[in-house]
Amino acid sequence: MSGPASGRRRKQRPVLKVQDLAVTYDIQQGGLLRRHTRPLNAVDGISFELARGETLGVVGESGCGKSTLARALLGLVQPRRGRVLWLGEDLVGLDEKTLRKKRKELQIIFQDPLASLNPRMTVHDIIAEPLWTFYPKIARVQVEERVRGMMKMVGLLPNQINRYPHEFSGGQCQRIGIARALVLNPRLIICDEPVSALDVSIQAQIINLLKDLQRKLALSLIFIAHDLAVVKHISDRVMVMYLGRAMEVSSAPNLYRRPLHPYTSALVKAVPIPDPAARRRTATSGLRGDMPSPLDPPAGCVFHPRCPYAVKRCEIEVPPLRRLPQGDWVACHLAEELDLTIVKSG
Amino acid sequence: MKSSELTGNEREAVAGEIDPFEAALRLGDVKGRSPWEDAWHRLLKNRAAVTAAIIMGVMILVVVIGPWVISWDMDYTDWDHTNSPPSLANGHWFGTDAVGRDILVRTLEGGRISLLVGFVATIVSLLIGVSYGAIAGYYGGVTDRVMMRLVDIIYALPFMFFVILLMVVFGRNIVLIFVAIGAVNWLDMARIVRGQTLSLKRMEFVEAARACGVENRDIIRRHIVPNLLGVVMVYVTLTIPQVILVESFLSFLGLGVQEPMSSWGALVSDGAQDMESAPWTLVFPAVFLTVTLYCFNYIGDGLRDALDPKDRL
Numbered sequence A: 001m002s003g004p005a006s007g008r009r010r011k012q013r014p015v016l017k018v019q020d021l022a023v024t025y026d027i028q029q030g031g032l033l034r035r036h037t038r039p040l041n042a043v044d045g046i047s048f049e050l051a052r053g054e055t056l057g058v059v060g061e062s063g064c065g066k067s068t069l070a071r072a073l074l075g076l077v078q079p080r081r082g083r084v085l086w087l088g089e090d091l092v093g094l095d096e097k098t099l100r101k102k103r104k105e106l107q108i109i110f111q112d113p114l115a116s117l118n119p120r121m122t123v124h125d126i127i128a129e130p131l132w133t134f135y136p137k138i139a140r141v142q143v144e145e146r147v148r149g150m151m152k153m154v155g156l157l158p159n160q161i162n163r164y165p166h167e168f169s170g171g172q173c174q175r176i177g178i179a180r181a182l183v184l185n186p187r188l189i190i191c192d193e194p195v196s197a198l199d200v201s202i203q204a205q206i207i208n209l210l211k212d213l214q215r216k217l218a219l220s221l222i223f224i225a226h227d228l229a230v231v232k233h234i235s236d237r238v239m240v241m242y243l244g245r246a247m248e249v250s251s252a253p254n255l256y257r258r259p260l261h262p263y264t265s266a267l268v269k270a271v272p273i274p275d276p277a278a279r280r281r282t283a284t285s286g287l288r289g290d291m292p293s294p295l296d297p298p299a300g301c302v303f304h305p306r307c308p309y310a311v312k313r314c315e316i317e318v319p320p321l322r323r324l325p326q327g328d329w330v331a332c333h334l335a336e337e338l339d340l341t342i343v344k345s346g
Numbered sequence B: 001m002k003s004s005e006l007t008g009n010e011r012e013a014v015a016g017e018i019d020p021f022e023a024a025l026r027l028g029d030v031k032g033r034s035p036w037e038d039a040w041h042r043l044l045k046n047r048a049a050v051t052a053a054i055i056m057g058v059m060i061l062v063v064v065i066g067p068w069v070i071s072w073d074m075d076y077t078d079w080d081h082t083n084s085p086p087s088l089a090n091g092h093w094f095g096t097d098a099v100g101r102d103i104l105v106r107t108l109e110g111g112r113i114s115l116l117v118g119f120v121a122t123i124v125s126l127l128i129g130v131s132y133g134a135i136a137g138y139y140g141g142v143t144d145r146v147m148m149r150l151v152d153i154i155y156a157l158p159f160m161f162f163v164i165l166l167m168v169v170f171g172r173n174i175v176l177i178f179v180a181i182g183a184v185n186w187l188d189m190a191r192i193v194r195g196q197t198l199s200l201k202r203m204e205f206v207e208a209a210r211a212c213g214v215e216n217r218d219i220i221r222r223h224i225v226p227n228l229l230g231v232v233m234v235y236v237t238l239t240i241p242q243v244i245l246v247e248s249f250l251s252f253l254g255l256g257v258q259e260p261m262s263s264w265g266a267l268v269s270d271g272a273q274d275m276e277s278a279p280w281t282l283v284f285p286a287v288f289l290t291v292t293l294y295c296f297n298y299i300g301d302g303l304r305d306a307l308d309p310k311d312r313l
């Protein structure tokens, strides 16, 4: 049974519908003479839907294509195939001008708060830039008023309006980034690991702020992170990615209680370790080997070389992402047979 | 960022206590300090750079004004005092050379030429290099590859050979020196600017601007150029002495400015020939030249430290 929240939300018409999205990079290889390009499938056939006011968590190890997915949704990189339907309209293949108009409704928050702010612009200019872009004739007073309003909304003192990014802490910089993303009243915000670069104590503040704003403004969120602990409290549903593919899309409570995919189960088991260094070491506890290079992903199920349950079939046949009776999605041949329920220890 | 760095404001804002928040607001707008101001303050704290800048300022003033004030002309021959050592009595403070020309005025006039070459050639290389490098870096792809390959090819040509060829074909001429030096120096500038543009283009704040729908020309104007300026400034201050040195080298080889004009390089070259009989003809221009080179290098280093505060935190 799916959680009540996602059950209610799924009845609404989705605002965002992603169908079979794939992004391929050309990787230059070889020396001066024998240079050739190889395709790297950073995102390979991702599909999902997002309702108004819903939060989708996207989780995966670095290099699994989650950041590329974020950029492809916004049209910052060109997908090779697939569709991104925003309110029923396909964003893929739109010309630059039309896409620019759509960007009013879809915004992004970046991982490194300081790097995402131009060091030579004041807070005012940073938050005002989207306004200048979309309303070139807007009066100066109005811009300033709006910027001050936004600063207050994200918990910054509006009288700091003339300061520069380097005069703020990491958490405050991220608030500036959030204010910039919200200033045009968007309907969807993609958060690309918005707290990974922050101190643990500040992470919670930023996540709470995002939750708060989401409720107030009826935002849809796509929340990307590299571990499950961070997305746990904010997501309605969670998509687990591995080597550019979706392994599982489940409602958050289900995912933490009874993962459907062996990879998810390994990630869930890794969550309770608070020390980040230890977490990194055990992020894939119980798994053999490292994540294979996305340049030549394994045949069959991409997870099979590391999967403790792999059978012959896994090496040959690609498991499709399919819907189980309880409403969650999984890409594993053995999903019905495996019981990966998490036993809470202690 | 440590949690202890959290200002009170942030904590209170999170806790939802509005009172201190409002109280802080009543204080009025806080003045920000831009990275430029920060850099300026750091530069002022750098004693070596400030001293160098002062010396350089005085040097430029003296070189520009000096020749007007001093009663001697640079090509006036004082037959009564040829090869005179420095003396206050006969009015030749720095002495005279073998044909009785005043070394002081010649050193100052030479300084005018040396500094002029330094500034003009640097500006030439700045203009070509910045636009070339920025275009290659911003557009990338094939444009970038073709443009930078061309730079590599020019870079591979032997510079001295190139200059000598120019001199032989067009004759010795001060404009030609500017052109020759500028034509070679812009290559470095172009490479540096291109690299910087490439990395700026990938910065998250540029991506953020693109995600907000900001147009290319505004991205270049607001995000790329202001962030290039620091590196360019540092490079300019380091290029000036380099150019002066190259000019001196050319003069020393006899390929530099022509008589009766002179430059520090040419004077050092002349002085070196009379080194044993009249050391002052060598020492004074050499000291001026060296001090100038040192000063520019100290200023450049100071600027680099001030503008690139990697180890500040």
Ligand code: SF4
Residues within 6 Å of the ligand: A261, A262, A263, A301, A302, A303, A304, A305, A307, A308, A309, A310, A311, A314, A319, A331, A332, A333, A334, A335
């Ligand atoms: S399909 Fe096979 S290899 Fe892949 S996750 Fe399921 S059991 Fe493991």
